[in-house]
Amino acid sequence: xxTTPDQTLAAEQTFESFGLDPRILRALTDQGYTKPTPIQxxxxxxxxxxxDVMGAAQTGTGKTAGFALPIIQxxxxxxxxSASPARHPVRALxxxxxxxxxxxxxxxxxxxxQHTDLRSTVVFGGVDMNPQTDALRRGVEILVATPGxxxxxxxxxxxxxxxxxxxxxxxADRMLDMGFLPDLQRIINLLPAQxxxxxxxxxxxxxxxxxxxxxxKQPVTIEVARSNSTNENVRQMVYQVPDGHKxxxxxxxxxxxxxxQQSKQCIxxxxxxxxxxxxxxxxxxxxxxxxxxxxxxxQTERMQTLDGFKNGTIDALVATDVAARGLDIPAMPxxxxxxxxxxxxxxxxxxxxxxxAGASGxxxxxxxxxxxxxxxxxxxxxxxxxxxxxxxxxxxxxxxxARQEDGDRRRQRTETRxxxxxxxxxxGEEEPTSRRRRTEPNGRQAFRPSxxxxxxxxxxxxGNYTPAPxxxxxxxxxxxxxxxxxxxxxxALLGGVPRKS
Ligand code: AMP
Numbered sequence: 001x002x003t004t005p006d007q008t009l010a011a012e013q014t015f016e017s018f019g020l021d022p023r024i025l026r027a028l029t030d031q032g033y034t035k036p037t038p039i040q041x042x043x044x045x046x047x048x049x050x051x052d053v054m055g056a057a058q059t060g061t062g063k064t065a066g067f068a069l070p071i072i073q074x075x076x077x078x079x080x081x082s083a084s085p086a087r088h089p090v091r092a093l094x095x096x097x098x099x100x101x102x103x104x105x106x107x108x109x110x111x112x113x114q115h116t117d118l119r120s121t122v123v124f125g126g127v128d129m130n131p132q133t134d135a136l137r138r139g140v141e142i143l144v145a146t147p148g149x150x151x152x153x154x155x156x157x158x159x160x161x162x163x164x165x166x167x168x169x170x171x172a173d174r175m176l177d178m179g180f181l182p183d184l185q186r187i188i189n190l191l192p193a194q195x196x197x198x199x200x201x202x203x204x205x206x207x208x209x210x211x212x213x214x215x216x217k218q219p220v221t222i223e224v225a226r227s228n229s230t231n232e233n234v235r236q237m238v239y240q241v242p243d244g245h246k247x248x249x250x251x252x253x254x255x256x257x258x259x260x261q262q263s264k265q266c267i268x269x270x271x272x273x274x275x276x277x278x279x280x281x282x283x284x285x286x287x288x289x290x291x292x293x294x295x296x297x298x299q300t301e302r303m304q305t306l307d308g309f310k311n312g313t314i315d316a317l318v319a320t321d322v323a324a325r326g327l328d329i330p331a332m333p334x335x336x337x338x339x340x341x342x343x344x345x346x347x348x349x350x351x352x353x354x355x356x357a358g359a360s361g362x363x364x365x366x367x368x369x370x371x372x373x374x375x376x377x378x379x380x381x382x383x384x385x386x387x388x389x390x391x392x393x394x395x396x397x398x399x400x401x402a403r404q405e406d407g408d409r410r411r412q413r414t415e416t417r418x419x420x421x422x423x424x425x426x427x428g429e430e431e432p433t434s435r436r437r438r439t440e441p442n443g444r445q446a447f448r449p450s451x452x453x454x455x456x457x458x459x460x461x462x463g464n465y466t467p468a469p470x471x472x473x474x475x476x477x478x479x480x481x482x483x484x485x486x487x488x489x490x491x492a493l494l495g496g497v498p499r500k501s
Contacts, residue, residue, distance in 0.1 A: 015035070023115040023116050024112060026115050027115055028069075036065075039061045040062050043063070044070050045070075048073060050074070051220050052196060053197075054219040055223075056200075056221075067170075067200070071168070076116060079117040080117055089141070091163060092164065094142070097171050097174040098146065099146060101170065102123075102124045105170060109142055119141055123136070123146070123149050132149075161187070165195050166196045167191060168199075169215075170200050172199050181211075197216050197217070199215075233360045233361060236388065237363070237365070238387050238390070239395070240396075241366055250268060250366065251282070251288065252392055254266060265317075266317070268338050269320070270339050272320070273296050275338075288315060289313065293306070293324070294322070334361060335350055335353050335361070336364045336365070337350060337363070337366060340372050340379065365387070
């Protein structure tokens with residue numbers, strides 16, 4: 001591994017050399033941190049000087065401590081043990097795009113500030129507001145929040161932001177992707193103009209630069225990895241597999257890692273929620289401890305899954321991008337892209353889950369030649385390098401068996417007229433029943449009939465429908481029926497992301 005200038009800087013510096021308060025240093029010792037990470041080495045002195053910062057750093061680089069430690073240090077002179085809420089106004093506001101990241105940032109802040117009198121709390125959507133309201137009313141100096149829920153509290157007047165001196169926009173690119181810009185603007189308008197603003201983003205897109213020019217004053221730019229680049233400790237590989245063999249390829253990769261005594265833990269990224277659940281079920285059927293985490297899961301389910309993954313009862317965490325944002329899983333050894341992401345920037349985020357804090361990791365992608373060419377080209381353009389191609393034994397997309405199976409599969413699709421899952425056509429991947437029963441290209445009988453009978457049977461019209469009107473009379477009758485028709489609940493299966501936290 002080559003040593004970068006960032007690493008040299010970090011190696012020379014200690015937390016003591018920043019002049020951090022002994023109470024903070026004690027908390028760092030409790031955490032087992034011995035020396036600053038490169039982003040910390042760069043960010044801490046700048047933030048301590050009160051300057052605005054535009055930081056290009058992914059989750060996993062230690063950026064949370066990079067902004068939280070100097071913020072705690074700067075707030076210490078104002079800390080006090082008074083019981084009066086008025087003596088504990090919100091002075092530092094940290095905004096994150098997702099509940100998980102908010103929870104994780106708060107967890108870190110609370111640990112770093114544990115030996116001080118500074119109070120902190122977190123507010124995010126999807127859970128009861130009342131305990132959050134109580135905590136806010138008791139007074140906190142450091143508030144971690146997702147934008148939507150914070151505005152709910154502002155509306156309820158349970159929080160006052162007029163004394164905020166420091167604002168952190170964490171994973172700002174994702175907040176913009178998730179449509180939080182109007183919420184951010186509303187929140188920032190409630191803050192004093194005289195403040196320090198720190199913006200962190202994995203990538204510096206034109207939109208991020210615009211946001212920074214609107215809200216940051218002469219920011220110091222800190223880049224640990226080049227913007228839009230990927231961590232050098234991460235070994236990247238794309239495996240070419242025939243269309244329709246992606247689930248089997250993921251099973252193969254996971255079992256291969258287990259056989260090679262590599263850590264079984266892995267995050268598998270899928271583009272759609274439905275594809276995510278389905279892949280998790282498939283892995284379970286293949287004897288792999290897997291669980292899905294996506295935006296339709298309740299907050300409690302998400303937390304339980306995450307806990308299960310952290311304590312090792314779950315080996316494969318199958319996740320969508322939104323759900324996986326900011327998950328703090330130290331030294332994640334492997335990330336698999338079941339689907340290549342639609343946005344190349346998500347690739348950078350995804351593989352940022354591995355190779356953290358100097359550890360090495362594998363970022364493996366499943367790639368269907370022909371289907372995924374454009375997505376792969378976009379990724380390689382963004383990261384400015386080509387990702388090595390590999391083939392998995394038995395999954396050669398150019399192999400005779402693959403061609404034969406592909407032909408069978410196309411025929412089967414026409415015969416059964418089974419409705420294909422809505423979504424991206426990859427994440428919602430479902431194999432025809434016939435192919436599940438056949439020998440896999442790697443020689444295993446890996447596929448079994450689906451557990452879900454809906455997907456195994458051919459499409460049958462319910463008969464519960466009215467033919468399209470062909471004459472004027474039929475049209476008039478249909479319109480009358482429509483007016484009289486009772487209101488029925490309508491359900492939609494849509495991908496995408498929740499607008500509010
Ligand atoms: P972050 O990028 O802030 O999400 O941090 C990623 C992980 O690195 C977290 O588990 C932190 O607890 C850990 N971490 C942060 N700073 C250090 C450090 N200086 N030494 C060791 N681990 C650290």
